[in-house]
Amino acid sequence: MMPDNKVNRQKCVLCMKCVEVCPYSAFKQAGRVITIDEVMKEVEKDKPFYGSDGGLTISGGEPLYQPDFTRGLLKKSKEKGISTVLDTTGYAKWEVYDDLLGFTDMVLLDIKHMDPAKHLEGTGVSNKIILENAKLIAEKCKTRISIPLIPGYNNTLENLIATAEFLKTISIEWVDILPLHSLGSSKYEYLGLASPYPKIGEINKEEVVRARDIFTKYGFKTTIGRMM
Structure with missing residues (x-):
């Protein structure tokens, strides 16, 4: 807390001290620790509506930051006869994927950039492990590729062709183009944070x-925003 009892959100480390000292309980902790069984109770409420195409999608962030929980949730869903989808960046050890793909019906996998230096610049990590995992995942599980299309970053003709050429080497049918949008920009302001991408507009x-x-043209079934 600052001297005037305001929260400096630029320096917030989620310690929850502001919640403890707030005299009127205006600050509250959002979110809680939850078990796999508690999640499954919520998932099963909608089971009658899933039909042949519905089910459970685990997304994030990156769900494999919690690999044991993700695996347990996928496994429990399959035991209940519920279809499962894992939405992932591909940035995890192969052993982690190998351990849970047996409980996964489909993987939604991001490919952000083919150039290693550009990928590192944009994401903070190399794309080497992601591309290696893409090949292995597609061999073991039905996989659908997502391309977040970001102006000035990965929307060049060179990168798009390189991505298509790479995808021709792995076992996938579908590519989803996900254009950058600004729907989340107001959330930064609400949280008292500066947008990390103030100069990037919509494509x-x-x-x-x-x-x-x-x-x-490369033979993929392609959507914009996963809309048919």
């Missing part, structure tokens, strides 16, 4: 269509 429709057409 124009022509570039989105161009990206879709490239992957379509």
